[in-house]
Amino acid sequence: MFVWEALHDLTLIILIICAVLSIAVIRDGIRQKVSIYDLVVGDIVHLSIGDQVPADGIFISGYNMLIDQSSLTGESVPIDICEKRPFLLAGTKVQDGSGKMLVTTVGMRTEWGKLMETLSEGGEDETPLQVKLNGVATIIGKIGLVFAVLTFLVLTVRFLVGKGLRHEFTRWSSGDALKLLNYFATAVTIIVVAVPEGLPLAVTLSLAFAMKKLMNDKALVRHLSACETMGSATCICTDKTGTLTTNHMVVSKTWVCGKAKEVNNTGPKDSLVNDISEDVLNVLLQAIFNNTGSEVVKDKDGKTTILGTPTEAAILEYGLLLGGDFEEQRSICKMLKVEPFNSEKKTMSVLVALPDGKIRAFCKGASEIIVKMCYSSINGNGETVPLSEEQVRNVMDVINGFANEALRTLCLAYKDINDDSNKNSIPDSAYTLIAVVGIKDPIRPGVKEAVKTCLAAGITVRMVTGDNINTAKAIAKECGILLDDDLAIEGSDFRQKTPEEMSQLIPKLKVMARSSPTDKHVLVKTARNSLREVVAVTGDGTNDAPALHEADIGLAMGISGTEVAKESADVIVLDDNFATIVNVAKWGRSVYINIQKFVQFQLTVNIVALMINFISACASGSAPLTAVQLLWVNLIMDTLGALALATEPPHDGLMRRRPVGRTESFITRTMWRNIIGQSIYQLAVLLVLNFVGKQILGLRGSDSTAVVNTFIFNTFVFCQVFNEINSRDIEKINIFRGILGNWIFTVIIVSTVVFQVIIVEFLGTFASTVPLNWQLWLLSVLLGAISMPIAVVLKCIPVGRIIATDKHHDGYDLLPSGPDLA
Incomplete structure (x- = not known):
């Protein structure tokens, strides 16, 4: 009824008519500029270099169209789009050429859209x-509640029994009611002291401090929670391109004139210039600068930029490193004919007229194809010599050797055209081999050391990439990820396994090549759910978004990462460097242990405060610590203690420990040793x-009770002050390391002492205290300070603690823990 009434609205009727007309005429049959959000199935979209493909579609026509699909599929090599491979995906970029595309799918039905749908699955996990x-807060709160109720009951029962023994049970005064009210206030204060309301503050402070430092x-x-989660990570699934590598292709090795050489990419010129004749160098530079679809551009400031595919850019960069001049070569050589790179032939060829009038053809492409087209090679003097079968085998051995080192090999060749009848056609045989070049995406500086740090810290590093398995394995070995007994697998093989087989496979799996977004997502999900690993995932493309969302912590790349990846991540690595990820893990571990320090400190105060009041109430019917005094101790313990201990910076020893497993207890045996030891000492002193x-x-005298109660309160506070210093390190004896560097901690300790003096000496009525003489002040400080040598003795007592026996956390073993075991 409501819909029918709404349909009678004149404005709505007009809009409906306009909508029908719009559907009837979609695009007027002419080319026009429209928003990508207005695209519908059936539209024909014109694409050129630099454009982002706005929807899924089919290639209709075009020229030399190369598509960069790395943001969606993880493949670093651009895809050649033609009639035989016509599919275009939303989110990819046109790297070269131009063409027309028929839109077949838009919105959430595209491959990009399906990835986005996986991001909305599930909620935020703790x-x-x-x-x-x-769990810790719940247990502490329940214990505090039990002690509070017991204390109130004991005090009340003793009061009522005493009143009955004095035959005053029928006579009640306002003073009696006030006593009961004070008992109730004491009980409530015990709950306040016991409930760890400072715990969220400690967590937030520690995380915020780490967040600021990590920036x-x-x-x-x-x-914020990503910091501490990263500290518990047992596994990092990282991509290759741009994270482990620089995402900048360079020529790493060359074979020229029968000799293989490393390329010096750091100097002004490569040493090859000095090892070959000028004739060979000229031919090599001609082959590099003329047979290319890319170009070298200089801006107004003289800065050189290379435009083109990564592979072409690497070869041009090498030509510049040899001292060549792109503009000069192009100006002296006249281009006669070009055969662009073809994915079927896997070659690119050009025909040029040289300054001396010669016609020369240049060809480059896949090594095994170019070598078959060559009948001769060029020697060190620039002379052409025939290629024997043995020499061909030697060249192929060089090519295979380059490939085993994760190098992408290309061959450069030339042929002089002497026959006038063939001067307008590019030959396909009888070439002379100039050089073999090995191109690679170099490992980032510091990556090997970062991977080594992860392994020492018990963090498994797995490389998940879209590259072929040989390249992936070579890079993984170079980084130190893949060892002899580790497993490398292709995504197609992995996805055929059953969940049980995957669970058995993953502990040994270090490299997954040719992986799809689904493979990465399944890997992360299985590792988390079946193996109970705490998984961190790095990614930069839209294809990585589901895995980033599924992981315990997602790390997106700030430079190469897409907006979708960044939105799905918990941490954005601004420099795209794996070493930065290790630093995040280090700070995460610092957050975890800082909160452990705070909990150890807090539990000691809790136990002593609860027990002293409970035992005293049972024995004498009164509590030595008043509500105001307990609240001041609560302030020291919760707010100031959280601020002091939560801002401790990390040290290198943190990355020599095993990660804390998902099921391991938060309060360790070492912590219980320290808590119980300090509690026994403090309780013994205060009870005596x-x-x-x-x-x-x-x-x-009449004020002796007030003095001794004040002294007990003062001693109790100084015990907490020195125990706070003890809590700076749970295991190490040297608790003063870096204390002056942490000015927040120092200021808080000094402030606590100053406020304690003010409370005792000047706030007597409010805090139920009386001024103390200097001897009692000195004795309070000494009794508190004795907790420090007691802490040394406690840390020398070995305790068993549970840690993983191997990096996969398959089993557990009790190992001794002492002052020297980090």
Whole structure:
């Protein structure tokens, strides 16, 4: 009924008519500029160099069209689009050529859209630390509640029994009601002290501090919890291009005149210039600068830029490194005919007229094809010599050797045209081999060391890439990821496995090549759910978004990463460097251990405060620590303690530990040793002072009770001050390392002492304290300071702690933990 009434609205009727007319005439049959959001199935889109493909479609016509699909498929090599391979995908880029595309799919039905749909699956999971902290907070809160109820009941029962023994049960005064109210206030205060409301503050402070520091180290943390999650990571699934490698193709090795040489890409010129004759160098430069679809451009400032595909750019860059001049070569040589690169022939050829009038053909392409087209080679003097079968085998051995080193090989060849009848056609045989070049995407500086650090820290590094398996294996070995007993597999083989087979396979899996977005997503999901690993994933393309979303922590590349990848990630690595990822893990571990320090400190205060009040209430019917005093201790413990311990910077020893497993206990045996040891000492001192303090201190008079209670409070606070210093390191004896470098910690300790003096000496009525003489002040400080040598003794006591016996966390073993075991 409502719809029918709405349809009678004049404006709506007009809009409906316009919509029908718009559907009837979509594009008027002429070429026009429209928004990509207005594209519909059936539209014909014109594409040229630099354009982003706006929808899925089919190639209709065009010239030399190369598509960069790395953002969607992870493949670094551009795809040649033609009638035999006509499919274009949304989100990819036109790297070369131009063409027309028939739109077949738009919106969420495109491959890009399907990837986006996977990102909306599921909600936000709690981080491993959040799960553990929730459990700790719940247990502490329940224990505090039990002690609070028991304390209130004991105090109330003792009061009622005493009142009954004095035969005053029927006589009640306002003073009696006030006593009961004070008992209730004490009980409530115990709950306040016990409930770890400072825990979220400690977590947030530690994460915010790490987030700020990481920003200076080229890592933008989008979600605070990502810091601590990265610290618990047991596995990093990283892509290759741009993360482990520089994403900049260079010529790494060459074979010229029968000799293979390393290319010096760091100097002003390559040493090959000095090893070959000028004639050979001229032919080589002619082959590089004339037979190319790319070009070298200089701006107004004289800065050189190479435009073209990564492979072409690498060869041109090598030509410049040999001292060649692109513009000069192009100006002195006249281009007669060009055969662009063809994916079927896998070659590119040109016919040029040289300055001396000679006609010369140049050809370059896949090594095995060019070698078959060559009947001769050029020697060191620039002379042409025939290629024997043995020499061909030697050249092929060189090519295979380059390929095994993850180098993409291309051959350069030439042929002089002497027959007038063939001067207008490009030959397909009888060439002279000039050179074999090996091109690679170099490993980033520092990647080997970063991978080594990960392995020492118990973090498994897996490379997931779209490249072929030989290249992937070679790069992985160079980075130190793939060892002799490790497994490398192609995505097509992986996806055929059953979930059980995948679970058995993943612990040994270090390289997955030719992987699809789905393969990466399944790998991450299986590792998380079946193997209970804490998985970090790096990615830069739209294809990586589902895996980034599924992982415990997603790390997107800031330079090469797409906006979709960045939106799906928890951390954006601004410099695209794997070493930065390791730094994030280091800070993450610092966050985790800083929160452990705070919990150790807090639990010690909790146990002592609860037990001293409970035991005292049971024995004497009164609590030595008042509500105000407990609240001040709570302030020290929660707010100031969180701020002090949560801002401790990381040290290198953190990356020599195994990662904390998802199922491991947050409060370790080492922590319990420290907590129990310090609690026993503090309780012994405070109980002795509570029951025989007057006699020990020689206190007499009407104010002796107030003095001893103040002294107990003062000693209790100084015990916490020194124990806070002890908590700077849970295992190491040297707790003063870097203390002056952490000015926040120093300021908080000094501020706590100053405020304690003010409370004791000047806030007597409010805090239920009386001023103390200097001897009692000194004794309070000394009793508190004794906790430091006690901490040294405790840390020398070995305890068993559970850590993984191997990097895959398949089993557990009890290993001793002491001051020297980090």
